[in-house]
Amino acid sequence: MSLTRLEKVIGRRRYREFKSGLLPSQRIYTADLFRFDVELRALVMKSLSIIEIALQNQIIAVSKPQKFESFGHARRVLQELPTHKQFAIAKKFGCSNGREFRAILRVLNDARNRSAHHERIWNCKLDFCLPSAFEVRRREKVNYETRSYTIAAAFDAIMDLMSHFPEILEIEEELDNLLSELPIDRKFIINAMGFAVPKVVG
Secondary structure: OOHHHHHHHHOHHHHHHHHHOOOHHHHHHHHHHHHHHHHHHHHHHHHHHHHHHHHHHHHHHHOOOOOOOOHHHHHHHHHHOOHHHHHHHHHHOOOOOHHHHHHHHHHHHHHHHHHHOOOOOOOOOOOOOOOHHHHHHHHHHOOOOEOOOOHHHHHHHHHHHHOOOOOOOOHHHHHHHHHHHOOOOHHHHHHHHOEOOOOOOO
């Protein structure tokens, strides 16, 4: 697809957002970047559908059955539960307490809403950041870091929460495949997403 046609399809504002996120020499790949972002948003939605179902089932296990209308609704129901029940659910997802778990879900809800409403996410700034206690624990498990308020931080949380349940999706592998298919320098893209340079050991 030509860049002129892409602009007509997605609109001038979105086109400029994607184009301006690239270096001048990379702007010939604007359409590729847009396709990457579409797939990235789909991966966010797919991942969070699993987390949302797990969250709903955990709420039902400690409370009365009910119909959940959305991810945001499940978050509100969780917040209204007694502290000890929030704690029990948070522990299932590997979190220290209900407050930490709710803070993580707030970040994921932000990423979900942006994805659902077709906003650019590959280099966006989220409205919320992960709790510091979670980030400290996460750094002990992986050899990379993520910057706050980025989509990388959201993916970090997604992968961590999903690691506490039977593996259904291979999120890390799918993300790696998307990055491999993009004809733009990988380091540039992952840095813009919020993934920092791997930690040096030793």
